[in-house]
Amino acid sequence: MKVLLVEDEAKISDFVCAGLREQGFAVEHCANGTEGFERAGRGGYDAIVLDIMLPGRDGLSVLKGLRKAGIETPVILLTARNELEDRIEGLSLGADDYLAKPFFVEELIARLHALARRVSGERQNMLAVGNLRLDRISREVTWFDQTVDLTGREFNLIEYLMRSPGRVFTRTQILEHVWGYDFDPSTNVVDVCIQRIRKKIASIAAEATSPIESVRGVGYRFRKLDAGSA
Ligand code: CA
Numbered sequence: 497m498k499v500l501l502v503e504d505e506a507k508i509s510d511f512v513c514a515g516l517r518e519q520g521f522a523v524e525h526c527a528n529g530t531e532g533f534e535r536a537g538r539g540g541y542d543a544i545v546l547d548i549m550l551p552g553r554d555g556l557s558v559l560k561g562l563r564k565a566g567i568e569t570p571v572i573l574l575t576a577r578n579e580l581e582d583r584i585e586g587l588s589l590g591a592d593d594y595l596a597k598p599f600f601v602e603e604l605i606a607r608l609h610a611l612a613r614r615v616s617g618e619r620q621n622m623l624a625v626g627n628l629r630l631d632r633i634s635r636e637v638t639w640f641d642q643t644v645d646l647t648g649r650e651f652n653l654i655e656y657l658m659r660s661p662g663r664v665f666t667r668t669q670i671l672e673h674v675w676g677y678d679f680d681p682s683t684n685v686v687d688v689c690i691q692r693i694r695k696k697i698a699s700i701a702a703e704a705t706s707p708i709e710s711v712r713g714v715g716y717r718f719r720k721l722d723a724g725s726a
Contacts, residue, residue: 515601529553626721
């Protein structure tokens with residue numbers, strides 16, 4: 497786990513760096529908010545430990561700037577005991593957690609591990625292929641950041657295809673998994689359902705290639721897309 501520590505007090509940064517490295521974390525440290533913002537903006541960190549009172553840009557401004565730029569790296573804020581308002585503001589700006597000084601490095605490590613578990617849990621609940629995102633918990637699907645209004649069946653179908661982008665599924669497989677039929681009812685329910693999904697997706701971004709592809713004589717597959725190609 498790679499952590500960026502942005503903290504200007506040498507005493508704190510020394511013990512945090514040493515403590516985290518001892519536990520197998522990779523740590524980069526900088527003592528200035530402006531530099532912290534630049535480094536965090538380049539990405540590649542699993543978490544950022546961010547002090548609030550910093551030379552250059554203060555921690556809340558760094559956090560606000562990162563979230564505004566779409567950088568969602570988890571952030572733990574370090575706050576002084578009397579900075580309750582800052583803590584509240586920090587959480588509303590998108591901080592994931594905060595730790596009041598003084599603290600034990602073990603406490604920070606526990607918070608970082610909890611954060612990592614939460615993030616990996618959320619990742620499993622989120623499927624994203626190109627510009628299509630699917631949230632298994634809220635059962636929401638978005639295409640180019642706009643909600644696609646799907647029925648339960650349509651959601652289940654898209655989820656089934658999306659779990660294995662590039663893999664072709666036959667109508668029989670789809671019927672079995674999405675409708676629970678273990679026989680072919682000789683209807684075109686699958687095709688009709690796919691058409692409805694495509695229509696809903698196209699109504700959001702008509703010019704974009706549909707993420708669901710027909711494979712003649714076989715069935716359907718979800719296109720392998722990266723964020724740039726859709
Ligand atoms: Ca400070």
